[in-house]
Amino acid sequence: MADPTAPSFGAIIIGDELLSGRREDKHLGKVLELLKARGLRLASVRYVGDERPRLVRTLQESFASPDVVFSFGGIGATPDDHTRQAAAEALGLPLALHPEAEAEIRARFGDETTPQRLQMGVYPQGSEIIPNPYNRIPGFSIRNHFFVPGFPVMAWPMVEWVLDTRFADFHHRSDYVESSIIVWEAFEGQLIDFMERITADFPDATLFSLPSVGGEGGRRHIELGMKGPAAQVAAAMDLISAEMTRRGYPWEPAGSL
Numbered sequence: 474m475a476d477p478t479a480p481s482f483g484a485i486i487i488g489d490e491l492l493s494g495r496r497e498d499k500h501l502g503k504v505l506e507l508l509k510a511r512g513l514r515l516a517s518v519r520y521v522g523d524e525r526p527r528l529v530r531t532l533q534e535s536f537a538s539p540d541v542v543f544s545f546g547g548i549g550a551t552p553d554d555h556t557r558q559a560a561a562e563a564l565g566l567p568l569a570l571h572p573e574a575e576a577e578i579r580a581r582f583g584d585e586t587t588p589q590r591l592q593m594g595v596y597p598q599g600s601e602i603i604p605n606p607y608n609r610i611p612g613f614s615i616r617n618h619f620f621v622p623g624f625p626v627m628a629w630p631m632v633e634w635v636l637d638t639r640f641a642d643f644h645h646r647s648d649y650v651e652s653s654i655i656v657w658e659a660f661e662g663q664l665i666d667f668m669e670r671i672t673a674d675f676p677d678a679t680l681f682s683l684p685s686v687g688g689e690g691g692r693r694h695i696e697l698g699m700k701g702p703a704a705q706v707a708a709a710m711d712l713i714s715a716e717m718t719r720r721g722y723p724w725e726p727a728g729s730l
Contacts, residue, residue, distance in 0.1 A: 699713070
């Protein structure tokens, strides 16, 4: 069964450049990969620009939830970086130079340490640092929120460190699985009665239906499946496969497309 004590994970991905299309987000796919490798799942994701009032509102809502949230971007020292300040404002906390972050920054830059560079170690009071193996400029965490840079080469090892040090006890504690089949030449409307019955019969699992019209000469099909506790998913998929055969729809396991 799913572990009722396991945290839900979320992501906030920050940057005007993502919303304008100047850059393409790569963090979501990587977060999904890192969580899945540890038997964990992503419950939510938000994209937000660099406008500070909107970022403050987003973080206020996020801090009010019990979720573990990874926030990507905006923790540098340039004028368009607002995440550190927005996090402090959202929590009603002052900003302060973290002594461990200061030590890391001074170790990184030596005699070239400047007040501007030290700003990268200014976090909401009470934060803890997240080590940065790439260039030693830390991220920070506070109240189950983990703030890392927008650069993947830095952010992704930092997220891995958090998952493997702070949440290792939750790795692979759930028997959550997903399974699906490809049903050819079917319309969702033809299967709704059956989907409703499966949903009622397996309340602890979740049915999903992903239709495709084919396009470019491809065949119309539906990916029909279940996600949830392994035993329920297996039983439901046996019924789904048998019903598709009974109704005369050709089908095959998903992943073969």
